[in-house]
Amino acid sequence: xxxxxxxxxxxxxxxxxxxxxxxxxxxxxxxxxxxxxxxxxxxxxxxxxxxxxxxxxxxxxxxxxxxxxxxxxxxxxxxxxxxxxxxxxxxxxxxxxxxxxxxxxxxxxxxxxxxxxxxxxxxxxxxxxxxxxxxxxxxxxxxxxxxxxxxxxxxxxxxxxxxxxxxxxxxxxxxxxxxxxxxxxxxxxxxxxxxxxxxxxxxxxxxxxxxxxxxxxxxxxxxxxxxxxxxxxxxxxxxxxxxxxxxxxxxxxxxxxxxxxxxxxxxxxx
Amino acid sequence: xxxxxxxxxxxxxxxxxxxxxxxxxxxxxxxxxxxxxxxxxxxxxxxxxxxxxxxxxxxxxxxxxxxxxxxxxxxxxxxxxxxxxxxxxxxxxxxxxxxxxxxxxxxxxxxxxxxxxxxxxxxxxxxxxxxxxxxxxxxxxxxxxxxxxxxxxxxxxxxxxxxxxxxxxxxxxxxxxxxxxxxxxxxxxxxxxxxxxxxxxxxxxxxxxxxxxxxxxxxxxxxxxxxxxxxxxxxxxxxxxxxxxxxxxxxxxxxxxxxxxxxxxxxxxxxxxxxxxxxxxxxxxxxxxxxxxxxxxxxxxxxxx
Numbered sequence: 001x002x003x004x005x006x007x008x009x010x011x012x013x014x015x016x017x018x019x020x021x022x023x024x025x026x027x028x029x030x031x032x033x034x035x036x037x038x039x040x041x042x043x044x045x046x047x048x049x050x051x052x053x054x055x056x057x058x059x060x061x062x063x064x065x066x067x068x069x070x071x072x073x074x075x076x077x078x079x080x081x082x083x084x085x086x087x088x089x090x091x092x093x094x095x096x097x098x099x100x101x102x103x104x105x106x107x108x109x110x111x112x113x114x115x116x117x118x119x120x121x122x123x124x125x126x127x128x129x130x131x132x133x134x135x136x137x138x139x140x141x142x143x144x145x146x147x148x149x150x151x152x153x154x155x156x157x158x159x160x161x162x163x164x165x166x167x168x169x170x171x172x173x174x175x176x177x178x179x180x181x182x183x184x185x186x187x188x189x190x191x192x193x194x195x196x197x198x199x200x201x202x203x204x205x206x207x208x209x210x211x212x213x214x215x216x217x218x219x220x221x222x223x224x225x226x227x228x229x230x231x232x233x234x235x236x237x238x239x240x241x242x243x244x245x246x247x248x249x250x251x252x253x254x255x256x257x258x259x260x261x262x263x264x265x266x267x268x269x270x
Numbered sequence: 271x272x273x274x275x276x277x278x279x280x281x282x283x284x285x286x287x288x289x290x291x292x293x294x295x296x297x298x299x300x301x302x303x304x305x306x307x308x309x310x311x312x313x314x315x316x317x318x319x320x321x322x323x324x325x326x327x328x329x330x331x332x333x334x335x336x337x338x339x340x341x342x343x344x345x346x347x348x349x350x351x352x353x354x355x356x357x358x359x360x361x362x363x364x365x366x367x368x369x370x371x372x373x374x375x376x377x378x379x380x381x382x383x384x385x386x387x388x389x390x391x392x393x394x395x396x397x398x399x400x401x402x403x404x405x406x407x408x409x410x411x412x413x414x415x416x417x418x419x420x421x422x423x424x425x426x427x428x429x430x431x432x433x434x435x436x437x438x439x440x441x442x443x444x445x446x447x448x449x450x451x452x453x454x455x456x457x458x459x460x461x462x463x464x465x466x467x468x469x470x471x472x473x474x475x476x477x478x479x480x481x482x483x484x485x486x487x488x489x490x491x492x493x494x495x496x497x498x499x500x501x502x503x504x505x506x507x508x509x510x511x512x513x514x515x516x517x518x519x520x521x522x523x524x525x526x527x528x529x530x531x532x533x534x535x536x537x538x539x540x541x542x543x544x545x546x547x548x549x550x551x552x553x554x555x556x557x558x559x560x561x562x563x564x565x566x567x568x569x570x571x572x573x574x575x
Contacts, residue, residue: 006378013370017388017451020402023413027405040416086297093290101294108305110501112508112556114532115549119311120304122320122542142304145297174289203395205511210537220397224515227401234405241398252393256386264459
């Protein structure tokens, strides 16, 4: 009785969540004719990879993939460097203005996206940065800094400061103590934060739509552009969807334990 | 403090006191350049005529952009839709997320797998979520129409995204689907932080599962519910991506919300002055809602710290 009370809703929850992915996967391996056939089948009558072949051979998907990888990787490195530094400060020092600054980082994500996007577009345009990776890099680094700082502060605060102080007594500089003692201990948390940043940058659409040109388009913008160029060629679109999503799903499952702990730290403290 | 303690020089003390600030400066600088500076720009844009294809003609026009908004019927329609949008999405996500969190708070085999699987929508690119639901909602070939007809729930196919009375609600379902798991995760974390002895004590007092939920679980996770809901309200009220890709605010203006209208005015009409003015109005409305919400929490004595 109890097990049915758990399994039935759990299964419903999982099916409702996962079904759309299953459906685009099935669509991506159906021949185009089958998609538009009045004779409807849930499962493919014939399995084909033609959508994937067409995607790889006749679209600039490889270019978009490279662009996304560059933008997401650079954003991760840049944002992580800045956020680790700020989080170290918040977790290891008690200083005047600390609470104000931490609250500031909490409030920033509340500003309307469009309120920042529009003037930033005009600014980037005036600086002739539209169409370059730089515009996106700056935007994404800002997006993820507030949350990353909070997440990393939580991770760092979990480690006692004694070990670093012992290290400094033994002749380490402060920087040495951070890199030889704190960073190795907190590495899982830092990696989880880095992957969070990577995923956010990989998935972002609105800024990328406004800031990229044909040769710097990221995957989400590329996917969006297919709708015009290839009309509604759902086989191709769903195949693209699979290619865009699979890397982030893999990354997510690699670090999900740490990531979930970092994300929910605020909820527990609350 | 240790290596240089003997020096006691002014320079050393300065370095010690300035270290935490120096470490925060890069993060602060990035944020200042890309958040506060643009917002100042937005204020300036909002009082100018600033249409990108007329770059030479950008006179100061005072509050004309704001007056234009108040006289624009689409602006009011968008505000109404934003209200419906936020209310339905946040309450839908809260209800489903809460139910899912109660479920996942039970100990059962495979719980970790369920928890991970339901988070996949959270890491899905918004553009993909928009496309996959557009395809599933398709009038003639979409799986939702087919399945509902096969199950006998519908007698004929429905244009979920093309009918003016359905489009907004069809997209609302998508956002609830995408956001409920994350809500569940937050509430679950709060539930798991409740000490087991509180439940034990309630059991000893003979409290039923329902009473334990009402008198132990809910009061203790109330702060998390309050804060998560507030963050969601703000996030959902600002949200553009999926709605923009699925309907462009259409058919007509049937699913237009204020942020989508602002974005379309900027992206296709290139009217940066007008859209900045509306974005500022959106920001002011949101700040007011946050303040009202926080003062209501104070009255209810829900401590958010």
